Amino acid sequence: MKIAIIGAGAMGSLFGGRLAQAGEDVWLLDVWEEHVAAIQAHGLTLVDTTAETSIRLNATTQADDIGPVDLVIIFVKSYATPDAAQTAAALLGPATTVLTLQNGLGNAETLAKVLGAERVVVGTTAMGATLLGPGRIKCGGQGPTHIGSFSGGANPRLHDIATIFARAGIHTVVDSNVTALVWSKLIINVGINAITALTGIPNGQVMASAETRELVRLAVAEAVAVARASGIPLPHTNYFDQVATVAQATRDNRSSMLQDVTNRRRTEIDAINGAIVAAGKRLGVPTPVNETLTLLIKTLEQTYLS
Known part of the structure; x- marks a missing residue:
């Protein structure tokens, strides 16, 4: 082919x-x-x-x-x-x-x-x-x-x-069920990408401390709430565990957003955490943690893109 x-x-x-x-x-x-x-x-x-x-x-x-x-x-x-x-x-x-x-x-x-x-x-x-x-x-x-x-x-x-x-x-x-596939991947990215980009840690370390685990839990819970309010039939019941599994499977990997920040490139924050924030506003679902992560990444981008 x-x-x-x-x-x-x-x-x-x-x-x-x-x-x-x-x-x-x-x-x-x-x-x-x-x-x-x-x-x-x-x-x-x-x-x-x-x-x-x-x-x-x-x-x-x-x-x-x-x-x-x-x-x-x-x-x-x-x-x-x-x-x-x-x-x-x-x-x-x-x-x-x-x-x-x-x-x-x-x-x-x-x-x-x-x-x-x-x-x-x-x-x-x-x-x-x-x-x-x-x-x-x-x-x-x-x-x-x-x-x-x-x-x-x-x-x-x-x-x-x-x-x-x-x-x-x-x-x-x-x-x-491709819609559910895309949302499932989005939720996992919500739990990994911005956090690793802001902290500089590889995927395997997002579950290594109580503080980052709590960030993951809060960000993912908001994303799941938005998905459910959107009527998305999510295939998993516990996305915190799904993030933990993916983070361990790719433990040595530096997330794409971390690579973007390291190389001083524009990130995909608007299509990941930012997408959760935008959908939450349309649906009336609060997303304060994802909004904070989005604003932090955008602030970081401004230090090298402006």
Whole structure:
């Protein structure tokens, strides 16, 4: 299968590298010229606890280099989704599927407006990765990937994608309840991302002290209350335990928001904790902890983005 990955940061590179290792025709597309040049020259290096592996695959900064593909995977930050949708439009063939594995709310809706809802597949992943430098990423944890049709109709490509991912070592489940999937991932991100970004700790330490555990508990409880007020049929009853499980499974990983803050980049706070605050205001559900976390991250961003 010919696959284009838009957004070759830590997670996009991880998926691209694994899929290329499994024999798929993979193209990484990213605006970071130094990263792309390193991959073109030396391959993509995947670092794990036991070894470093160099993988040869296609990488470019220009969508015109790629041509039509069978599958587009979107891994850009949520605020870049409108631009990614326009880029993906240039890669479409008659039967191209577009899969979003992004954080936050609203990405699938943005893609569907430009590309058509019938093409869009929504997913979440518990895989973890950290960008070490141009052409180098560290694998940061294993976890399942779930995918489902955004339109709710049958999509024959879903099982093909799951099979291809499984061959690449990415355990993937086809799921019919994609809205609940996205909200479940959002709630887990609410419990990890902003807290790690503000404190500088890896995922495994968010449950290491009574103070951070309480922050997690309060932030997650607000997110669950908003989800329930929205009528979302959440698949788990105890999301504090779910956060603890994910944090332990990715204990050495630095969350994407922590990586953004470390590298002085704009974060996805508006699509994560900020999305809980916005939905809470619409629904009349108080979200003071998530509002505080959102304001703290925005204050931190202003110290390096202004």
